[in-house]
Amino acid sequence: MMIRILPEILSNQIAAGEVVQRPASVVKELVENSIDARATSITIEVVKGGKSLIRVSDNGVGLCRDDALLSIERYATSKIFTKEDLFSISTFGFRGEALPSIASVSKFSLVTRTKDTDIGTKIDIIGGKIRNVSDAGAPVGTMVEVKSLFFNTPARKKFLKSDNTETSHIADAVSGLALGNSHIQFRLFLNNKLQKSFSSSDDLFQRSVRVLGRDVADRLYNFKFSDEFIHVHGVCANPSVTRSTSSKIFLFVNNRLVYDRGLISAMFQGYKGRIMKKKSPLGVVFIDIAFDQVDVNVHPSKREIKFFNGQQVYKAVANTISNTLLREQQNMTAYSKAQAIPEEKFEYLDKTFKPDPIDRVEQSSIVWPASPVEDRKNFIQDHTLQKSPPNVTHNNSKLKTQNSRVTFRLQLSVIGQIMGTYILAQGEDGLILIDQHAAHERIVYEKLKQRYHSLKAQSQTLAVPETLELNFRQSDLLSNMLEDLKTLGMIIEPFGDTTFVVKAVPAIIDEKEIKPIILEILEATLIKKDGFSKEQWLENSLILVACHGAIRANLNLSRVEIEKLVFDLEQCENPRHCPHGRPIMISWTKNQIEKLFKRVV
Ligand SMILES: Nc1ncnc2c1ncn2[C@@H]1O[C@H](COP(=O)(O)OP(=O)(O)OP(=O)(O)O)[C@@H](O)[C@H]1O
Ligand SMILES: [Mg+2]
Incomplete structure (x- = not known):
């Protein structure tokens, strides 16, 4: 047996098998190079899902001829110099592998110029063989053109999906890169038509709305958390907007777009109890962490990473998201104008005054029928639930927080029950329907959970x-x-x-x-x-x-029972969703109702 060094082209092709899985990976590598070259404007042109053409042009620093020739050599990189540098990688590229890999499986050309010369360089490579190096007129910056991807590796070519599928992978990759770099202008042309354009004046919020979808426009919340170990920031969508896959969760670690299962589950954990099973939340999460806390060199595509203290990172993300949703509960449309009031404001003026919650019913102008229904040992007597008198002040129904968490003031006035199943109420800015079973389920669940934690x-x-x-x-x-x-x-x-x-x-x-x-x-x-x-x-x-x-649907409740239910619900940590993630209430604002009646257009 003889040990041989692989011919360079072949080893490049093998590397390409890992770096370049599909057209979208080419786009990602080229765009990341442009970002590393400090471009402020990047144009991506794609024809036939990237199978016939991918062209990425930037206005970055460009390369002089010697460097341009070096850039297509394997392991040539301007970005890392020592072994130690590998641990503190702040550029996207660090292996010096992307360009030679791509060039080995396509008809490749690179045109580049730095500001120090008037004339640029053009290099043509076909299937890894340099065919031509020449002068070329060019603006400062770099343009890389990749034609006939995988033309010389038919097996790989066969694995490509339809043009549409490959195009959508490219669009997702561009969206992700655009989210992570909101100061850079991005334009994506598909089959010569401008498809996406992100202007450099966007902020993260605006870009997120454009990437995540119109339906999140007024339902996106900023979040931010910071301690000595980690900084987390980003945006997350109201749990009423979900997708069936997690493709709209964008994760960045030290600005690098990554895929990490642990982080995805941390995100789900943050939404826990607020979305249905099999549904995925939407959001953009940026994690900044010391470079020595994360290894980015675990996968050839660089998308996978490894945290040294994963649990700590995941916990920070999950908590940040869930606290944000809790904070924003008040703004969630279906929940009307509930206001979060910090605990210290929940002091009674008159500490001896412990009114009956039923007093609040008097605020409603509806006369209630007396309920004939008896035998609700599970519910109204509620001997299993907390017996302490409800903490309600006389008129403005402020609630005292029971734990250290914030409580919400719903200001709901109950109108009655309909269909034996839903409670009809008026909130500060509209009409609200509450699913009595889901509401009670939530109440019982939270009380049991509290009880469990206090072991009582x-x-x-x-x-x-x-x-x-x-x-x-x-x-x-x-x-x-x-x-x-x-x-x-x-x-x-x-x-x-x-x-x-x-x-x-x-x-x-x-x-x-x-x-x-x-x-x-x-x-x-x-x-x-x-x-x-x-x-x-x-x-x-x-x-x-x-x-x-929990009480069933199709059970008539007395007014006292309804009041108690609404009162208990108000004190729940998450009064919007039952433990299965289904919504507890739906609402119509005055404006929506007026629209339905065509009073306004
Ligand atoms: N658009 C560009 N503008 C300026 N220089 C570039 C550009 N693209 C590539 N280069 C230069 O070519 C070198 C090789 O690029 P390549 O993508 O192959 O490797 P890398 O980015 O260093 O590492 P990686 O393989 O991890 O991407 C880079 O280090 C950089 O110096
Ligand atoms: Mg690179």
């Missing part, structure tokens, strides 16, 4: 213990859960083999429901392939218990 689940001992006959897998699982279930108020003991007895149930749920709940908890855990973490499992159980414990 209240349970109700069963007069006749229920027995559970399980199969082997179920019983195996349950044996490991008994301690945790106890903290939820479920007292279950083994009774030999695969039999268990339920001695007590969470006070919030009817004893008849305990069997189906336990079975559902076990099923959900068994179905999940890689199992639930303890946290997920608990969350799931809380949601199930809340769902079973």
